[in-house]
Amino acid sequence: MVLLLTLPPEQAQIMHFTHIDNMSPILAAGRLVADSAVGERLTTDVGSAAIKASRRAKRVPCPPGGVIADYVPFYYAPRSPMMYRIACDHRDGKPNCYPDGDDPLVYLVSSVDRVHATRLDWVASDGNCAAALTCFSNSLRDLPELVDWPLMRETLWRNTPADQDRMRRRMAELLVHREFPLELVIGYAVRTPAREEQLRQVLRDAGIINAYVGVRPDWYYGFGRGEVRG
Structure with a gap:
C-alpha cells in the first residue's frame, strides 16, 4: 500500500475505519453500507449517537443529494479528530460511550481514482460535514482546491491562535453514495501485530487469503485507560 498523501489529489488514498467485530458481516456482504441503511448489520458501533443524528438530518447540497447518513464516509488522513474522540473516551472512561478505544479499529483503504473510475456517485467536503x-462538490476538478492537502500531511491538526479552522478542515471527507464495494479496497491497516493476525483470520474465514494488511501504529492514538502523556 503506497503511503498516503504522496499522490496527486485525484489519486489520493481514502480510508474508512470500523471495529474489527464488524469485519465478518462486511466481508459477507461484500460492501460497506451507509449508516441510513446499515441497520442491525453493525455489530459494534463506535460512533457518537449525537453525531450520527446530526448526519441523518444534514442535507447534501449537490447531487445525488439526500443526507450525509446516506453516504459511506472516508477520510483522507489517519488519526482523525473522530478517532481522537474515540481514543479519549476510552482513556477517560467516559460513560455511555463506546468504551474500547481505537486499538480494535480497522482501516479499509482505497483511493479517489478507484471510486471515480467505477462511476459511483460521490461527494467531497472541505471539512466537517456537520x-x-x-x-x-461532486467534481474531481475541485478536489485540489477543496481539500487542505498540506494539513492532511500534518500529525497535529488542532486549532491554533492563527488558524481556528484547522480541526474542521482536517475532517474533510469523500462520501460515497449508499454503498461501497469491497473490490475497491486496496488494503487494510491495524495498530498491532496481534490485530493483524486477528484480521487475517477473519479474512481467511471469508475466503480471502492474499489481502494486504499493514501494521500502522502511527495511524492510531492508542491511549490506555487513565493514561497521562507528557
Missing part, C-alpha cells in the same frame, strides 16, 4: 460553513 459544520455550517463546510462546502461540498
